[in-house]
Amino acid sequence: MSLEIGISGSARKDAAPAPDGRPRLVQVIESLFVAHRRHVKWLQAAMLLVFLIVVALPALLPEPGPEATAWSDPRLALKYLLWGIWFPLVFLSVIIVGRLWCGVLCPMGAASEFANRFGLQRAIPAWIRWEGTPAISFIVTTLLGQTLGVRDHPETAAGLFGFTMVLAILTGLVYGRGKRVWCRHLCPIGRVLGLYSRLGAVQFTPRRRLPGNGEYTERGVCPTMIDTARKTESRHCIACFRCVNPAAAGGVKLELHHPGKEVETIREHHANKAEAWFLFLDTGVALGGFLWLVLPLYQDMRQALGEWAIDHGWDWLTGIGPSWLMVVHPERGETFLWLDFFTIVSFMLGCMLVLTVILGAITALTAKLARRAGAKGSFGRCFTELGYQYSPVALISLFIGLGAELLTPLRSWPFGDFGVHAIRGGFFVMGIVWSVLLGWRILERQGVPAIKRSLPLLPGLVGSLLVGIGWWPAIFGL
Secondary structure, eight states, X not given: OOOOOOOOGGGHHHHSBOTTSSBHHHHHHHHHXXXXXXXXXXXXXHHHHHHHHHHHGGGGSOOOOTTOOTTTOHHHHHHIIIIIXXXXXXXXXXXXXXXXXXXXXXXXHHHHHHHHTTSOOBOOOHHHHSTTHHXXXXXXXXXXXXXXXXXXXXXXXXXXXXXXXXXXXXXXXXXXXXXXXXXIIIOTTHHHHHHHHTTOSEEEEETTOOSSSOOBOSSXXXXXXBOGGGOOOSTTOXXXXXXXXXXXXXXXXXXXXXXXXXXXXXXXXXXXXXXXXXXXXXXXXXXXXXXXXXXXXXXXXXXXXXXXXXXXXXXXXXXXXXXXXSOEEGGGTEEXXXXXXXXXXXXXHHHHHHHHHHHHHHHHHHHXXXXXXXXXXXXXXXXXXXXXXXXXXXXXXXXXXXXXXXXXXXXXXXXXXXXXXXXXXXXXHHHHHHHHHHHHHHHHHTTOOGGGSHHHHHHHHHHHHHHHHHHHHHHHOO
């Protein structure tokens, strides 16, 4: 047990280590969840109702007036709840509770699993099990979110979330045998939350771990198909507590440690090459989704493509596209052309590829320097492990980007915009420092002596700074 919980006075007794070596408080939390896990279905039903209110109701409410705010208009209030609080805090929560959102609260995962009881329960095909499937799901959903303007138009937000819910239910109806195929393989944000859950303080550990790396299995109690007896990583664990039985000698137990420990010791937790590359890809495409709104480069690109289309007779490119693919809201003075659709998608994919190449090259240099400094293992293994050092700065960037509205109410405080920017800047600094510290710890685990770590650590610092600089114009303005 690696987390020291400082509790004074009469509560000190509860924090004292119990016979199995864990603090008493951890066992109390574990027993509480185990005792009430049969009631989770009611919590999920309540969350489904909240989901419908927050996502669907705004589309039915009247347009807010020009002077309306989140404090005076219910439609804007629900928008702030969804995009200012709900989404960013779901991502940030993984640092504390891992993927508890997925296992206990998410209405989509619960609906998919419920549908599976009455479905065909067919075998999961190879294309769904492919490591790249959840990455494609995230990238496509992120692109559609931008071309549809889900943050500004409640109808399209309701449509996209509703379509995703339908896909989750259909997946449950067709595939898997009592498992959450949607959560493991297809959920657009499941892989992202899984990646960053490696930074979390929560860990479910086998009491008697068998050799292996948490192999994939459709047997057993785990809904996301983890071989719990061989579990070494948390990315697929949705913290549902179904595998936890405090009365059993074997099984899985809850542990708490300081945030980031799994990444620090990623060498012992099944570092995954596809996941490391996905970290680069998701950071890049998310960044592109914010930069196209503020960079003149996008406008120049759009203008150049428009002029080229006119010169070459591609008049269809200046036509209005379908509302299920892009923004078509003339009543609000915003309508996208096919030109807008292609430029937005191209710009975001370009940002994704550029950042992936840059971070990949920097990580390759780091791995090469680390091996020269004494790192044990192949170049590929060192590369994959060192790729995880960007997790904190990438998560903080995503949190600040998605939660751009979270700090909006603070603008009316005495410090105004300066205070908001200072808080965001503080988060960025923390993310960069944390990434550098993780790089140091990863190099330590690779066997690089402390006196030789500074040089291979330097490219990682540059990469973290580049991520922060990339987000700067999107968050703080040009």
